[in-house]
Amino acid sequence: MEAALIATPPLPSSEREKDAATTCETITLSVPDIVCGSCIRIIETALQSVRGVTAARANLALRRVTVMVRRQGDDIHPDASDLVSSLRRVGYTAAELIEGMDxxxxxxxxxxxxxxxxxxxxxxxxxxxxxxxxxxxxxxxxxxxxxxxxxxxxxxxxxxxxxxxxxxxxxxxxxxxxxxxxxxxxxxxxxxxxxxxxxxxxxxxxxxxxxxxxxxxxxxxxxxxxxxxxxxxxxxxxAAENLLSLRAMTATVVSEDGTAKSLSARALTPGMRVMVAAGERIPGDGNVITGTSEIDESLITGETVPRTVAVGSHVHAGTVNGGGALLISITSSDENTLLAEIGRLMTxxxxxxxxxxxxxxxxxxxxxxxxxxxxxxxxxxxxxxxxxxxxxxxxxxxxxxxxxxxxxxxxxxAVQVAAMSRLFGRGIIVKAADGLERMSEVDCVVFDKTGTLTLAQITLIEDQSVDRAVLSRAASLAITSRHPYAQALVRSARDRHIAIEAIEDVQEVPGCGLSHVENDVEERLGSAQWVGANVDQNPEASLWYSSRDGELTGFRFIDQIRPDARETVQNLRSAGYQIELLSGDRPGAVERAASACEISQWRAALRPSEKLTRIGDLRAEGRKPLMVGDGLNDAPALAAGFASISPASAVDISQATADAVFQGDRLGSVIETMMVAQAARQMALQNxxxxxxxxxxxxxxxxxxxxxxxxxxxxxxxxxxxxxxxxxxxxxxxxxxxxxxxxx
Incomplete structure (x- = not known):
């Protein structure tokens, strides 16, 4: 199995940092009196002197201050009023930030x-x-x-x-x-x-x-x-403020008896059913119950082509229903939606x-x-x-x-905010300003294969004979992971109407795969090495399942190269960037992907530690590598790169460990990010x-x-x-x- 199936990382520390005893809560204050650089120093010094404040950052361009404070249980010490009082003592009026207040x-x-x-x-x-x-x-x-x-x-x-x-x-x-x-x-x-x-x-x-x-x-x-x-x-x-200003304010809630009433979008709770007419914004994340339509998701993904949705499709708050009416069952609302999460990351x-x-x-x-x-x-x-x-x-x-x-x-x-706003408009989210600065200096690009050069929608090859019971059990393990191969296995089982069980205590082992132990008997799903398979038995298999009685089953998949992958690699190479492909997949699949994208330097069957070693070697040579990986199973290599960017599906945005994430099928987002980073650096120096x-x-x-x-x-x-x-x-x-x- 390519690279590692790893546990989902925690939320970024900029949102919430946890330890055994306390958590850190973010409080954002609007301070309209910020007028110059000396104001920043005074405000940050005043707030950092307050007991319980772990960090304070003032932003002159936005006239706001973000403060990290300790939280004990349900109590926040200090609270927003304490922070406002401390700023008042040094001559600044402030108030806790409310959406639209700025x-x-x-x-x-x-x-x-x-x-x-x-x-x-x-x-x-x-x-x-x-x-x-x-x-x-x-x-x-x-x-x-x-x-x-x-x-x-x-x-x-x-x-x-x-x-x-x-x-x-x-x-x-x-x-x-x-x-x-x-x-x-x-x-x-x-x-x-x-x-x-x-x-x-x-x-x-x-x-x-x-x-x-x-x-x-x-x-x-x-x-x-x-x-x-x-x-x-x-x-x-x-961009975060512009984004959140486009949320739906009200929703039409449909009760069990069919009556409809208007309700504030903030008051929606999971399980409520809402009717969204053509042209309206969807008020919360949810699943389509009835109806077929086309959804404009450019607000979320940057993609201009509408997505067709039908019964069972998942939709997100803030997107626009462009076709017929939809009845949606709400799964997340208000601050728990993907839109709100992206807003927090952008802020x-x-x-x-x-x-x-x-x-x-x-x-x-x-x-x-x-x-x-x-x-x-x-x-x-x-x-x-x-x-x-x-x-x-x-x-x-x-x-x-x-x-x-x-x-x-x-x-x-001002340059920083403009750069991030431009990237967000193209479906690219940068998580930190220093990451954008580093991207302007990279001189080589290292790609992962599965989910990066190729699309995440991998499919199980249908011509292989797999026992339905084996596929059911393997899919029951795979459903606990977000790795592309695991998700492809689950989709295949569902397409064949094979039951998927709910298995508890499934463990993900970085660099290996999934494991489940019951009555001291273990079953595994992952790489050939992890399950102890002889790859010669099925050289084309990318994922292996070892049953409780020791039987081994290999699964073969096919994945599609991103439409613009070859063009992206050619543009990078023509600009003088060194290109490498590092993959944990079998050599045959990696060679085909490398050939399709015209990448001459490639390595296959690598464990995460080996990818990490290669990135370290590049940096030891004085290179500044940009690691492009799927953000879930390439965390060590992403962290080791001089800069990093991940293709991420909507649900992965907050979990990806890279400096930036991009959505959609276009690999050209990598070049777009590099170009904006280079232009931002140039404009900052000009300023x-x-x-x-x-x-x-x-x-x-x-x-x-x-x-x-x-x-x-x-x-x-x-x-x-x-x-x-x-x-x-x-x-x-x-x-x-x-x-x-x-x-x-």
């Missing part, structure tokens, strides 16, 4: 910014008209009293406008200062208030120059940048932190202290040069405004260059006095918008596979 909060934030933006724009335009009049009057000898009047009118417009329009920045800065910390809005608010205060002082003195036009225009541009940034964040919103992936994110976070932490020091140095330097406090303060204000950590803090998270280059160029220019506060505001807003827009571009960018590094 989207609603984003709309509220945008709705709050728009009227403030209008007021700031109105004030800036009118004050600019007055300023132009004053500038013209200087040429035409305007009377000083008229000039002072215009200055006072400008002050009357500017002061209430700035007080109202600048509140988003002032509130954030005040909350930070009350908590004895600094964030991005502190220097921004300081710059606005200094410009306004200096202008008011100059107006009272009757000076020729005031800066109300700069102060109001500054707030106007800052609000434009904040509004556009909010819009970009919504566009870069995680965990989007909030995971790769090495580039950690680098950006560390750099952004030094922003607030550095910008205040630079502003002070600018003011002191210009004062020493005898420029006067007004000009010195103006240049210092420009420095305070122009330095922006947002571009750096958003450089990688780093933009963010760092911006600060290296504009900060010295501002310190030298060549940038006004108005231009500084425009430049600061533009930098974060450019970085986020570059990341969003990944969703639609046409990609190509880059040559392997060893081939360059």
């Amino acid at each position: 989207t609603a909060a984003s709309r509220n934030r945008t709705g709050e910014l728009i009227p403030r933006l209008g007021v700031a724009g109105f004030a800036a335009a009118n004050i600019m008209l007055l300023s132009v009049s004053v500038w013209s009057g200087e040429v035409s000898d305007m009377d000083n009293s008229v000039r002072d009047l215009f200055h006072w009118v400008s002050a009357l417009i500017a002061l209430p406008a700035i007080a109202y329009a600048g509140q988003p920045f002032f509130r954030s800065a005040l909350a930070a200062l009350k908590a004895h910390r600094l964030n991005m809005d502190v220097p921004i608010s300081l710059g606005v208030l200094l410009a306004t205060g200096m202008s008011l002082f100059q107006t009272i003195r009757g000076s020729e120059q005031v800066y109300f036009d700069a102060a109001t225009t500054l707030v106007f541009f800052l609000l434009i940048g904040r509004a556009l940034d909010e819009s970009m964040r919504v566009r870069a919103r995680g 965990a992936a989007e909030q995971s932190r790769g090495r580039y994110v950690r680098l950006a976070d560390r750099a952004a932490r030094f922003y607030a202290p550095a910008v205040h020091i630079l502003g002070l140095l600018t003011f002191a330097s210009w004062m020493i040069m005898g420029s006067g406090w007004e000009l010195s303060l103006t240049h210092a204000i420009a420095v305070l405004i122009i330095t922006c950590p947002c571009a750096l803090a958003l450089a990688v998270p 780093f260059a933009i963010a760092i280059g911006y600060n290296l160029v504009f900060v010295p220019i501002a310190m030298l006095g060549h940038v006004t506060p108005l231009v500084a505001a425009l430049a600061m807003s533009t930098s974060s918008i450019v970085v986020t827009a570059n990341a969003v571009r990944l969703r639609t960018k046409k990609l190509r596979l880059k040559p392997a590094r060893s081939a360059q």
